Amino acid sequence: MSEPLLEVRHLKKYFTTPKGLLHAVDDVSFTIEEGKTLGLVGESGCGKSTTGRVILRLHEATDGEVLYRGRNILKLSPREMREMRRKMQIVFQDPYSSLNPRMSVKSLIEESLRQRSRGMSSAEREKKVLNIMDLVGLERRLANSYPHELDGGRRQRIGIARALILEPEFVVLDEPVSALDVCVQAQILNLLMDLQKELKLTYLFISHNLSVVKHISDEIAVMYLGKLVETADHETIFENPKHPYTQALLSAIPIPDPTVHPDRIILEGDVTSPINPLPGCRFRTRCRCAMPVCGEECPELMPNGKSIVACHLYSGTDAKAGQSGGQE
């Protein structure tokens, strides 16, 4: 029913390092429909934050297209991009370091309005700031406080208010609850879901925490070393994970029930380096189902049931072997 708001096609971002080319984001494609949430999950260093930032052009992409309502924003002039940024905002992970400690809550929230809406009188601005503070659940009495006087949850609410004051359509949430306590985390997640309904926002929700992502997302994309390995809707991915990496990620979550003793898939070693990656599937060094073909060819994302998976287990003739070896 809804149109894709954002379409990412073959996005690539390489960084040059002294040791070689770092493939942070390597040929990533996905779409987000209007009013929906895409959850992007992966371990640290897999390129999920970089993806979010490249979409907003906080980093310039090496290659690929980002279509926003059909328009490639990577080709926009700086001036057009400035206009575009009104519609695309970001909430950062760490509410402790992403706010200027010398600015009051009010001026922090007002800052982007000052930049973007020059014609607005200060009375109008103030009214808007107070409205948005109500919306994100910040008490009006805090308007003249400074970030250090507030707890993590309130600081993250400031971060959300700053992103929302320009009335964006699309928000990148880069680990917005990772630095928060469980109870505060629940409050912020509820707030984000309420705001989405009320303001018809579209989210790209980046997190390493699968349970949080499941809670908020419609679609989930799993990323490993710069590549997407599996995408599916949030139920399918938890009920029937296909990619061995997704299966391992899911089984790594500790279950808050002492009577359950899960058969855990323990991944050996760490994420390998994204600098000059070897050909073939990037997960094969830690994969329990690795086959000779995995070292030769990089698997493509292919539809399989309700999911889209990039794994040789599911491509063509090996599909059967994968079904039996891949299920838990």
Next chain:
Amino acid sequence: MNDFLKIEGLTVEYRSGSRRVHAVNDLNLHVGEGEALGFVGETGAGKTTTALSILRILPNPPAKVLSGKVFFKGKDLFQLSDKEMRAIRGEEIAMIFQDPMTSLDPVKTVGDQICEMILLHEHCSKKEAWEKAGDMLETVGIDRDRAEEYPHQFSGGMKQRVVIAIALSCNPSLLIADEPTTALDVTIQAQILELMKKLKREYQSSMIMITHDLGIVAEICDNVAIMYAGGVLEYGSVFDIYKDPQHPYTHALFDSIPDVHRDQDRLKVISGLPPDPTDIPAGCPFHPRCPHCTERCKTEKPEAVYLNETHWVKCFLMQGRGGESHE
């Protein structure tokens, strides 16, 4: 149950100027031999302060132990001389700190850092110590050849393993782990948890696991203490606490975690914020946020009510199923 570690009436405060932060308030707990106890609570509940007081490594000033005793194998730790305490630290009680990135010395090889601990507590030559350091690295799943490398050459998960290797190098009978996996990715966390379970099985050491992740507690611990505002609100075996939580705060804590195995529309949240530790509410510390708060809760401190031999709760709701009327 034998009292391997027993904390009696521990009260710790931090002083800053004229402000007093009541970090731990009249805390009573015990840990049996070979038992793993989980300390669960939000930031500022006093979990780490309690752990540091057991080891007597609280920064003083600003922290000060006002009252209380900690008995370890029958000895009152607070009465020991500094020298006696040094012998216990590391050898008998070891600690794994939260952040592996900052708890290793960046200018020493990891092998040297493990040797340091061994040489301090055991009478052996440097060569033997180095040999043992290599063994320890293998125990935690790191190749012994890497002993000559520096911390920056290791990834986060590997560094945490090195920290664990240091803590275990003298076979401590009590291991205190302060959020050992919070800084790590889930897959690495799974590796570390698996390792800790193995160590618990093989070395039979007691463990205090400080965490806010109820999933980790369910996997590793035998008993749980739910901490709030510097005290324990509920204590019991993991089975009792997870199957039959009684305190309203414990309930709220369980409700606020998103569960991958259940579909929820909204998470239930606890209204309000954790109490300001400079001004802890009178009566039950949880009463301003409690949905079942009565007049009595505001003035009187609830005593522990035993529901079975080990499971107790500090809540008036439990006293004969409520001394006062409530919903």
